[in-house]
Amino acid sequence: MNIEQRVSELVEEKIADRADLFLVDVKMHSNGKLIVLVDGDTGVGIADCVAISRHVGYHLEEENVIEHAYNLEVSSPGVDTPLKQQRQYEKNKGRNVSVKLIAGEKREGLLLQVSEEGITIEEKVKEKGKKAVLIESFIPFGEIMETKVLISFK
Template identity: 45%
Template sequence: MSELSKAIRELVEKHLPDDSHFLVDLKVEEVSGKTKVLILIDADQGVTIQACARVSRKVSEELEANEIIGDAYVLEVSSPGVDFPLSNMRQYQKNIGRELKLSLITGTDVVGKLLELDEEKNKVIGKEKGKRKEGDRRGTGFSFF
């Protein structure tokens, strides 16, 4: 991780509204001569536009006050959309009971309801071609973590 990414990550974590909010992803890249910073945050009960705006405002204030990014930059703070893959245990936990599309390491996609989740196994009721099929899969079988 670059020093810039590390510094921005620390700012984001410092300015999250409360402990129910968490950082999902942070991307820093050069686009058309400007630094683009994309921050994705989530919360256990869902993230609001107000939370995104607050994080954006606070991070931007500190970036400018401390001259962390020297030139022009674009800052975007958002929540991950429904098409953004789940990437950490906290996201999976908040989606227990919801229907998910899982991409297996075999290349097969399975759609099913996430029933249980722990560090060692994940229980999903999957649907394949209109049939209901219950499966008990190990974490290595999914695109988890």
């Protein structure tokens, strides 16, 4: 079992009684930085991150999973972190998103719906010489390379 798998198991074990929290990602970098991203339906608090960090750190040390120096960082995904899980998409319904497609196209719009198959966004489409109109577009998850939430400072 690799480090990332074991850390994922430990995080899932710690948050098993918390239906509102979910694991987003675990990455072990070659420089020894171990990053754990956890999110929640209504956000994740510092106390949750601390509890998860202590649980994971304790078990990694006890089990001697990592044989070299490492730095464990548990946090929520930042605003520039792409959405990875369907549950993150659900959490961000009603917000503007930027979607990069595998084909290279970039689309932006309001995230309206999320299904098992993909997402529906409301985007402005402007045709030559005409006024921009709002249309709903379905984008299958298989065509999405990356989705980020757009932050508005208005």
